[in-house]
Amino acid sequence: MKSLDASTRDTILTLASAVFYQKGFSGARMQEIADLAGINKAMLHYYFKSKEQLFDMVFQQALGQFLGGIAQVLSGTAPLQTKIEQYVAYTTTALMETPALAAFIMHELQQHPERLSAQFSDRRIIDLTNFRQQLAATKPQYQEPNAAEHFFANMVSLCVYPVLAQPLLSPLMHKNEAKYRAFLRERTSHITQLLLRQL
Amino acid sequence: MKSLDASTRDTILTLASAVFYQKGFSGARMQEIADLAGINKAMLHYYFKSKEQLFDMVFQQALGQFLGGIAQVLSGTAPLQTKIEQYVAYTTTALMETPALAAFIMHELQQHPERLSAQFSDRRIIDLTNFRQQLAATKPQYQEPNAAEHFFANMVSLCVYPVLAQPLLSPLMHKNEAKYRAFLRERTSHITQLLLRQL
């Protein structure tokens, strides 16, 4: 039983995301997506003219979600502390819901870095100047070249990587999935404190 | 012109690594690997009976390289400071030589986490106890549950992610490849200081 025509596209998009996230573009099969959506391949091509187009929509949406948190930190007017706290909390929570998202984006971006440009041309949100100013205002040492960039890279790394590398770190720490998830939740405050201590 | 039969296998393995690293298992093509090696597909299957077998060798080797640095930190007898300094320097350097390695491992591990087990059954090197003891000896607060794990996760994240996410962070920081590489090199000391400050 299908949902209303208008929302069918969205349903497909959601199911397709799951497949693409886990298997990547080349590993994903149109047949599998169609099966998941309970339609046949022809219907899939009726809603999305090609695998590439379907993938592009999934990828751009995923990238938007991923960059959303960053944009807020880089351009918002809130105090630096607040922005950092919000980013750490939001990113951890969001990524934990779709653990394969980060690995998917990195893997696809590795092969086709140009796919990023679509997100950069439009939105001007992606700019470090505002962030650097706020940092420098808090502590003068952040005026030095690359100091703000290092802080930013630290923040993102500390949040994203442990989620992305769960299949590696979880066995390494002898934690089952539940325990590792608890560990990740615990990290939110750990990371926040570590970062704020640098200000 | 081919190299000596014995080393041909290694040549293929190296070339295949490059392809697998960039395109993953499902994106890689036996034909492309054969072309790179200057042989035809039949020869490729002569040396490696299947794509899966060739991939397994590549993957296990990649994983070994990736875990090599970690093992040293976790089990060596050197002082903690030295081990940290060595890990940061080694990891950054090693990953920068094959930037696609980390994304490759994460992506494949996401789909087949069981591929990790091969590395874990044999070597007992992968154990945090030694590391935790050294940490606790330096600062008692690291006796608390998960404290050592957080430190470890921080260390790995700070080193690996900025290399892995180069296609994302490089444009975001308005750095070309050369400048971003310089930034990564600069991070070696930045990360080391940050970590040692936590002791």
Place this chain on the structure above:
DNA sequence: CTTTGAATTAACCAACTGGTTAATTCATGA
């Protein structure tokens, strides 16, 4: 020179995969 086993090649194949087509059903507004 000949034997023998490894190295190499060209041709081939079956399965898979993205995509198409033409015909059919369904819903709805006139």
Place this chain on the structure above:
DNA sequence: TCATGAATTAACCAGTTGGTTAATTCAAAG
């Protein structure tokens, strides 16, 4: 009720891909 366009299906297709086979070349040992 009928006309119209969207939704859906089954069958099909051409290109790709991993893998095989049988025949051939090559190199070294006897």
